[in-house]
Amino acid sequence: MIKIRLQRKGRIRRPIYHIVxxxxxxxxxxxxxxxVGRYDGVTEKKETTxxxxxxxxxxxxxxxxxDAVEKILRHEGFLYKRHLQMWGKSEEEITAALEEWKAAREAKAKTEVTRKEQVRATLIAEEKEVKKQIEQKASAAAAEMAQEAEKAAETEAAETTENEASEESAPEVEAEAKAEVATEETPSEEETVVAEETASPDAEAEVEEKTEESTEAVSEEVESTTTEDAAPVEQPEETSAETEVESVKSSADMTAKDAADHIAATPLEDLEGFVSEGEERKTVLAAWEAKKEA
Known part of the structure; x- marks a missing residue:
């Protein structure tokens, strides 16, 4: 039996076929x-003769x-032309019919969208939507952090003002305390004269002992007062203005492609709660259904 078939020519990964x-x-x-012909579907020319x-x-x-040769002949319109010839059509009718057929085929090729292009367009739209949602969440978190930082700065400024005021008033309080202590330590002139005239030697000794005791007590009191006044004012702990934005690991926070890859690479028991209830992207849902069926 004689066959009309393709004979491979060209080089590796760049085939050109002869119709023989x-x-x-x-x-x-x-x-x-x-x-009887030549078919080139790889190079830039893509010629078929x-x-x-x-x-x-x-x-x-x-x-x-x-089958391959028949498909090429049908695509070139040869089989349609041969069919018209078998029905006894004239050359003019055959030419008009072929032109009409080619025009219809070109119009259909322009409007027809392949499944691969549809999937690609869906992925691009879903990725744009996810990026938009992520940007909105990031801007909201940044605004919240800015407000908290502003509040923390105001609180810190108020505390600094209070600390400065307390530090300025501390020397005045200390000076007043020292003046009171000095006043208590200095005896009046009349008391001193009367004590010298009326006191006996034993009384003088008792007075001296009491004076020393009172002086020591006053000194201890002054030291304690000075220590309390000079003690550093405790600084309140500053509240941290930074808040960590927890990124929930879910399909809504990822692109459709990344979410599908994550579902395929992760065990089913670890994917609990990963696909959110509001998930509408077809690619993610298809990957999730395939994972559950596997």
């Missing part, structure tokens, strides 16, 4: 009867095209 007529028993790169007259000749003589 050969015996079905000959090997792939074996002897051929005739070359066919010898319609010779192909018609071999088809009339019983040659059978392979």
């Amino acid at each position: 007529v050969a015996d079905s028993r000959s090997p792939r790169d074996g002897r051929i009867i005739e070359q 066919i010898n319609e007259e010779r192909i018609s000749y071999w088809l009339d003589n019983g040659a059978k095209p392979t």
Whole structure:
């Protein structure tokens, strides 16, 4: 049996095919009867040339095209033209019909959207929506942190003012305390004269002992008062203005592609709560259903 098939040429990963007529028993790169066309679907040219007259000749003589060759001939309109010829159409009618057929095919190719393009457009839209939501959350968190920092700064300024005021009043209090102590330590002149005239030697000794005791007591009191006044004022602890924004690990915080990859790479028991109830992205839901079925 004679077949019209493709014969591979070109180089590695850059194939170019010849449309040849050969015996079905000959090997792939074996002897051929005739070359009737050329198909290039890889290079920039992407040319397809066919010898319609010779192909018609071999088809009339019983040659059978392979599926790949038949698909190429149908795409080039050769089979449609041959069908019109078999129905006895004139050349003008065949030409008009072929032009109409090519125009309809080009219009359909422009409007037709492949499944791959649809998935890509869906992913791009979902990624834009996720990025928008993440930016909104980040701006809200930044505004909240700025407000808290402003409040903390106001509180710190007020505390600093109070500390400065207390430090300024501390020397005055200390001076007043020292003046009172000095006043208590100095005896009046009249008391001193009367004590000298009336006191006996024993009384003088008792007075001296009492005076020394009272002087020591007053000195201890002054030291304690000075220590209390000079003690540093405790600084209140500053409240931290920084707040950590917890990033909940869920599908809503990730792009559709990253969420699908995470679902595929993570065990099912570790994915509890990962897919949120409001998740509407098709790719994430499809990955989740596939994970549960696996």
